[in-house]
Amino acid sequence: MNWHSGITVVLAVILIAVLVNYVFFQNETRKLFAASQAIEKEKLELNSEFARLQLEKSTLVANNRIEQVARDQLNMKLPEDEQVLVIVR
Amino acid sequence: MKKSQHRQVNISFRIAIVMAFLLCCFVVVVVRAFSIQVKGAEFYQTQGEKRHVREVEIPVSRGSIYDRNGEPLALSTAMVSVGIVPGQLLDQFSKVDQLAEVLELDADELKQVITSRKDRQFLFIKRRITPMLADQVKALNMKGVEFRTEFKRFYPTGEILANVVGFTDVEDIGQEGLERTYDNWLSGTSGKKTVVKDLLGQVVADIDVDELEPAKPGKDLHLSLDRRLQYAAYLELKKAVYKHQATSGSAVVLDVKTGEILAMVNQPSFNPNGNKESTDGLRNRSVTDIYEPGSVMKPFAVVAALESAEYTPQSVVNTSPGEYKIDGFVIHDFRDYGELSLVDILVKSSNIGVAKLVLGLGKEHLWDVYQRFGFGQSSGSGFMGESAGYLPHFERWRTADHAALSRGYNLSVTTLQLASAYSVFANKGRYRAPTFIKGNINEDKAIIDPMIATQLTDMLSHVVMDNEGHKAFIPNYSVAGKTGTARIAEKGGYSDNYMSSFVGFSPVSSPRLVVAVSINNPQGEDYYGGLVAAPVFTEIMKTGLRLLNVPADQVTRTWVNVQDDGLEADDAE
Known part of the structure; x- marks a missing residue:
């Protein structure tokens, strides 16, 4: 064994280490990418869910619906002008 | 010597082997390339496309x-x-x-x-x-x-x-x-x-x-719009347009303090979630449609008179005998009102009164006042398709035009312009361009003497308060405003169709809201602005004041606490 073979062995070890590393991180990248895709998708779904809920809410609080519920179910009505009194402190 | 010769043979042999090997490789590559590029071309092309980079x-x-x-x-x-x-x-x-x-x-x-x-x-x-x-x-x-x-x-x-x-x-x-x-x-x-x-x-x-x-x-x-107020305003306008079988209508609510548009409603309308084929309802009439406003312009003519310093709100103009000839045209009042103060000219909406006021002033002055209030120019709201209205240049006015302009003819305005112009009275003489965007408040600028703005506010409150049973009356709040009933111009003259409008603000002591209502071509008995547009104004204003928690300034009946366990009504003086 001279110093030539020594260096060859060292380089071979480094090369193998680098290659293994490369494969490992390549795989890691794929996994992270898959995860990021899943999150992107989830974000999109949550966004559309949010918009849908907002729509649903705005239908529920629509002024004409509230007016109808107040009038028909709760028997409420706007006070007549004569009934309005102002509290003075 | 022998040794070296042997070596030479050895080297050429080796070279031959290497060359043969390389040749083999080359043949393999060529054969493979042939099979891929020629034989399997179609297959690989489609496969490649399917996974290509996109x-x-x-x-x-x-x-x-x-x-x-x-x-x-x-x-x-x-x-x-x-x-x-x-x-x-x-x-x-x-x-x-x-x-x-x-x-x-x-x-x-x-x-x-x-x-x-x-x-x-x-x-x-x-x-x-x-x-x-x-x-x-x-x-x-x-x-x-x-x-x-x-x-x-x-x-x-x-x-x-x-x-x-x-x-x-x-x-x-x-x-x-x-x-x-x-x-x-x-x-x-x-x-x-x-x-x-x-x-x-x-x-x-x-x-x-x-x-x-x-x-x-x-x-x-x-947006600056308030959905609740928008809903209430839309309902009232729609009701009125239906009740009077009108062709169209629009209403605008402005916040005096900021120039923010709190509500803007139009009839007819359309369903934006369905198909948009009804082209009739697509326009935002409040800013795109222009019309001759009629009597709602009279306060601006009065501004011109007060600015000339020849008149005060108490100055008297003789409107007898209820007919007045200018340039061959005869203008009428509803009846012979006799001598009227400037306040009463607005209260009675005397055509002769305002005509006499402005004819004594230069044409340029009236034009300048209208111009300052924003007529003939885009309001500055930025709405795409907004109309600037129409205000002819004073050099082209004949005397009859001059008089007609004082009572709101010969110029065209949008409902938003009317609301903005009236907000000047409510905002101490300062004009502020309206905005659709919350918090995007435009700078205001003084366009008339604050004193005159106060006088006009007072005069306009008489218009509502002095008329018993005025449709613009709101319990507990003081209201200032003016009606307008203008004949709609047609080819070759004026038709029997009317534009009924009402513009006003409340509460007078510290104005908060300006509401402008115009209803186009109401059918039937009622066509006066006071009967068609004023009730819409009242309902919108009432809702607006309630929603914005504006304190009442003219309390007619109060609750006073007489006992710990109850409240009792007490009619105030």
């Missing part, structure tokens, strides 16, 4: 539109658009039947499309379906069916705000109203990324992260 768009949503309290007025929700690669569907027609059934398409038609366009890379067959329906399609698990995210615009308030907010087209570009005016702000820029796709069209890797163009989602828009 640039894909990152879809972005358009910004939402909210009212001043954060209630949604326009929202984009993610929907799924279904597209096909026709070539890949040719051999699975049995599944195409199922696909057509789920998407409610005609199966035969779809098959015909597939056959006739089999060379197309991609085409949409159904756009913007719900994610739930898309899941059903995905369950069919078909090759050659692709899904893309697209956004659909919803307008929760429907017809109430339709012509103000406007709408977008299939490509999500604003077509009308504020959607169009603020299209740049609302629309995002879709990003791009380079990806590798696998056989099934699934993205397997992002590449070139550096060259990624990030998606910029559209920005949200917060």
